[in-house]
Amino acid sequence: MQWPSEMNTTKTLISSKISGQLGQYGLLVAFLLICVALAIISPKFLTVQNGLIIVTQVSINALLAFGVTFVIITGGIDLSIGSIVAVAGVVSASFAHPDSYPVIVPMLMGLLVGVAFGALNGWVITRSNVPPFIVTLGTMTIGRGLALILSKGRPVSNLSDEFNFLGGGKILGIPTLIIILLVAFAVCSVVLRKTVLGRYMYAVGGNEPASRASGINVSRVKMKVYVLAGGLAALAGILLTSRISTGQPNAGEGFELDAIAATIIGGTSTTGGTGTMTGTLIGALLIGVISNGLDLLNVSSYYQQVVMGVIIVGAVVLDSLKK
Amino acid sequence: MPNPILTVSNLSKSFSGVRALHNVQLALHPGEVHALLGENGAGKSTFMKILIGLLTPDSGEIWFDGEPLRANNVHDVLKRGISMIHQELLTVPELTVAQNIFLGREPKRWGFVDEAKLNSQAETLLQQLGVDLRPDARMKHLSVAQMQLVDIAKALSNDAKVIIMDEPTSALSDTEVQTLFGIIRDLQRKGVAIIYISHKLDEIFALCNTITVLRDGQLIDSRPATDYTPQTLIAQLVGRTLESLFPEPNISTGREVLRVEKLGQPNKFEGISFSVHAGEVVGLGGLMGAGRSEVVQALFGMEPHKQGRIYINGQPVQIHTPQDAIRHGIGFVGEDRKQTGFIPALSVRENITLICLPNFTKRGLVHEPNETVAANRTARDLNIKTAGLGQRVMHLSGGNQQKVVLGKVLLSKPSLVILDEPTRGIDVGAKAEIYKLINQLTSNGIAVLLISSELPELLGLSHRIVVLAKGKQTAVLLREEATPQTVMQYAMA
Numbered sequence: 001m002q003w004p005s006e007m008n009t010t011k012t013l014i015s016s017k018i019s020g021q022l023g024q025y026g027l028l029v030a031f032l033l034i035c036v037a038l039a040i041i042s043p044k045f046l047t048v049q050n051g052l053i054i055v056t057q058v059s060i061n062a063l064l065a066f067g068v069t070f071v072i073i074t075g076g077i078d079l080s081i082g083s084i085v086a087v088a089g090v091v092s093a094s095f096a097h098p099d100s101y102p103v104i105v106p107m108l109m110g111l112l113v114g115v116a117f118g119a120l121n122g123w124v125i126t127r128s129n130v131p132p133f134i135v136t137l138g139t140m141t142i143g144r145g146l147a148l149i150l151s152k153g154r155p156v157s158n159l160s161d162e163f164n165f166l167g168g169g170k171i172l173g174i175p176t177l178i179i180i181l182l183v184a185f186a187v188c189s190v191v192l193r194k195t196v197l198g199r200y201m202y203a204v205g206g207n208e209p210a211s212r213a214s215g216i217n218v219s220r221v222k223m224k225v226y227v228l229a230g231g232l233a234a235l236a237g238i239l240l241t242s243r244i245s246t247g248q249p250n251a252g253e254g255f256e257l258d259a260i261a262a263t264i265i266g267g268t269s270t271t272g273g274t275g276t277m278t279g280t281l282i283g284a285l286l287i288g289v290i291s292n293g294l295d296l297l298n299v300s301s302y303y304q305q306v307v308m309g310v311i312i313v314g315a316v317v318l319d320s321l322k323k
Numbered sequence: 324m325p326n327p328i329l330t331v332s333n334l335s336k337s338f339s340g341v342r343a344l345h346n347v348q349l350a351l352h353p354g355e356v357h358a359l360l361g362e363n364g365a366g367k368s369t370f371m372k373i374l375i376g377l378l379t380p381d382s383g384e385i386w387f388d389g390e391p392l393r394a395n396n397v398h399d400v401l402k403r404g405i406s407m408i409h410q411e412l413l414t415v416p417e418l419t420v421a422q423n424i425f426l427g428r429e430p431k432r433w434g435f436v437d438e439a440k441l442n443s444q445a446e447t448l449l450q451q452l453g454v455d456l457r458p459d460a461r462m463k464h465l466s467v468a469q470m471q472l473v474d475i476a477k478a479l480s481n482d483a484k485v486i487i488m489d490e491p492t493s494a495l496s497d498t499e500v501q502t503l504f505g506i507i508r509d510l511q512r513k514g515v516a517i518i519y520i521s522h523k524l525d526e527i528f529a530l531c532n533t534i535t536v537l538r539d540g541q542l543i544d545s546r547p548a549t550d551y552t553p554q555t556l557i558a559q560l561v562g563r564t565l566e567s568l569f570p571e572p573n574i575s576t577g578r579e580v581l582r583v584e585k586l587g588q589p590n591k592f593e594g595i596s597f598s599v600h601a602g603e604v605v606g607l608g609g610l611m612g613a614g615r616s617e618v619v620q621a622l623f624g625m626e627p628h629k630q631g632r633i634y635i636n637g638q639p640v641q642i643h644t645p646q647d648a649i650r651h652g653i654g655f656v657g658e659d660r661k662q663t664g665f666i667p668a669l670s671v672r673e674n675i676t677l678i679c680l681p682n683f684t685k686r687g688l689v690h691e692p693n694e695t696v697a698a699n700r701t702a703r704d705l706n707i708k709t710a711g712l713g714q715r716v717m718h719l720s721g722g723n724q725q726k727v728v729l730g731k732v733l734l735s736k737p738s739l740v741i742l743d744e745p746t747r748g749i750d751v752g753a754k755a756e757i758y759k760l761i762n763q764l765t766s767n768g769i770a771v772l773l774i775s776s777e778l779p780e781l782l783g784l785s786h787r788i789v790v791l792a793k794g795k796q797t798a799v800l801l802r803e804e805a806t807p808q809t810v811m812q813y814a815m816a
Contacts, residue, residue: 194688196680203677206666213625213663214677214731215649273668 067229075272083143085252093247118230167242205272334383406478421445569783587630606785654737722753
């Protein structure tokens with residue numbers, strides 16, 4: 001009796017390993033295939049310049065998506081990050097006029113705003129039974145309103161060179177955005193895979209009552225996750241503001257949906273409990289490459305939206321078929 | 324006697340090799356109230372699920388109203404005239420009484436629901452039952468008893484010839500019970516046959532004509548109720564002798580590890596006082612709904628308690644969250660391992676180290692090699708069969724999942740382990756291993772608080788048994804005094 005049952009478990013292990021790797025590899029293969037196809041169709045695609053354009057475009061979305069990945073792994077959702085981009089951008093810009101404060105001040109003020117929003121999300125979600133979808137829908141609207149109030153509805157411009165360097169400069173010929181993206185990716189990966197908090201995120205999203213019974217402070221984990229998402233969104237907002245040298249109160253509209261799309265395409269389960277930062281990064285790159293390719297092929301942005309929608313639903317359907 | 328309306332012969336059903344029902348027979352006559360009795364796990368619910376078409380039997384025949392009943396569809400069975408009043412009521416709170424009664428079979432006019440006809444038909448039905456309820460009252464404003472009556476009206480509207488009632492009085496007050504009995508007797512006169520599932524012996528003797536006893540999936544006996552006395556019925560229910568499955572209990576018990584005094588939570592349990600010593604197994608006995616799980620969940624900080632004191636090693640402690648409990652050296656294995664036991668998508672290693680993960684870190688990061696060493700030791704000690712520590716727990720068998728949960732709890736080095744139904748739903752081999760493990764724990768000086776609905780298990784493992792009935796402590800029995808009969812007597816007190 002033991003022999004066949006052990007064979008059986010070995011078989012399921014192997015098959016689950018293969019399917020898991022297929023998921024990761026499949027995404028990477030899809031990404032590479034699209035790159036190859038675009039390289040053949042459009043000579044402009046494989047230039048260094050275009051590569052830099054893609055990665056800088058991707059970096060803002062990827063930063064947001066890293067935060068969303070934390071949140072979705074715990075079984076939550078955060079719709080407010082697009083608005084946090086705007087508030088953090090406007091706030092940092094208003095401290096970043098030339099000859100006012102050292103550049104660290106606008107950075108810290110922006111981050112503070114994002115962290116505060118994340119803490120507000122986490123606080124309401126853990127203290128009430130209101131679903132994260134509703135809570136962050138509310139803070140999304142609040143954030144947008146605050147950005148308009150603080151900026152009086154006008155773009156905040158005339159920013160210092162030091163501040164503009166944050167998201168628009170280059171170090172050793174490499175755009176700062178790319179360096180920040182890689183550092184953020186490394187840090188987020190380590191947090192998710194190597195820290196106690198990361199393990200707890202998987203546990204909470206995989207089975208909340210069991211996590212509680214294992215002595216995990218579930219509320220604290222959720223709180224930290226929303227704070228992380230808010231902080232990363234603020235970072236994205238500061239970099240975006242710096243890159244366009246203006247704090248736009250209507251910046252970041254719809255960014256939350258792109259970030260969620262990158263996370264889902266990257267294989268994070270919408271019900272929580274599974275997901276990787278690598279998957280999310282590839283998801284963001286995939287979205288970036290496809291929209292860049294469609295740009296190069298002169299496809300109108302109207303059609304681009306349709307294509308994006310099909311890809312998002314397709315990715316989730318594929319994922320559910322795999323199960 | 325008229326011909327039976329329902330005849331069941333040689334019905335068998337297994338779940339992945341475990342026999343749930345074996346060659347069960349039943350004959351049900353019109354106008355009969357037929358009690359179906361058995362301990363938890365005796366096969367009652369499997370039997371009923373087959374009757375209402377939720378499960379397909381492996382073999383056997385069911386004849387209903389002179390024709391074979393090919394039961395594989397709930398809707399067909401319902402239309403033929405077999406209805407079930409479930410223990411957890413399946414009604415839609417936002418709809419009205421009439422809408423609930425005719426849910427899915429609404430009278431229509433021009434393609435729209437004919438509300439007037441719906442209400443008048445419902446009113447007629449309710450009057451027939453002698454129930455004073457408005458058909459347009461919203462379900463959510465009703466008491467549980469009233470909802471149950473609506474469920475019965477629904478069954479009658481289906482022209483039910485057989486109504487199955489699963490513990491229908493569990494949420495009713497005494498007067499409501501009397502109303503229900505009146506209605507049942509009325510149905511009986513109209514020739515409706517009723518299968519009545521209950522643990523309450525007084526109700527069964529007051530109401531039922533025939534009593535059928537199931538045990539371990541087999542039919543033990545089926546006779547007129549007048550052939551039984553409460554004593555002979557209890558003897559039939561628990562029946563078997565204690566098997567040699569259980570190791571000799573550890574004899575050297577030590578100092579007191581846990582003491583609770585007058586623990587209480589309004590409407591759940593009250594006046595619970597007992598102690599557990601090092602190396603001792605204390606069993607919590609009682610029927611389903613007696614409050615056993617609520618008590619241990621309160622001890623572990625998962626449910627609140629308003630009254631009473633908890634002492635650990637003689638010191639008064641406050642336990643309001645599982646973190647408090649774990650800090651005071653309490654380990655907990657819950658009754659529903661899928662719900663509160665393991666994280667399905669995490670690996671065996673990650674599940675085993677979950678409680679004490681902070682102990683496996685170096686410079687703020689989880690140190691996997693140390694984790695692996697600990698998980699390996701646990702897997703070996705508990706004989707967990709996996710294809711590797713990286714295997715996700717969701718792919719393990721029930722018994723191995725349970726061992727992972729136990730391993731996780733033991734890795735946190737508790738001085739008291741709470742086991743709520745530790746062998747539910749696992750096969751006999753794994754059960755025996757868990758019994759042996761409990762024995763090892765006690766010989767290592769760990770105190771064990773055990774809940775089990777299987778009497779032989781409770782009697783075979785416990786040094787002492789605390790019996791609860793309806794949230795109150797009715798007895799503390801020493802191992803020598805505890806027999807299936809005494810435990811059942813106090814559990815039904």
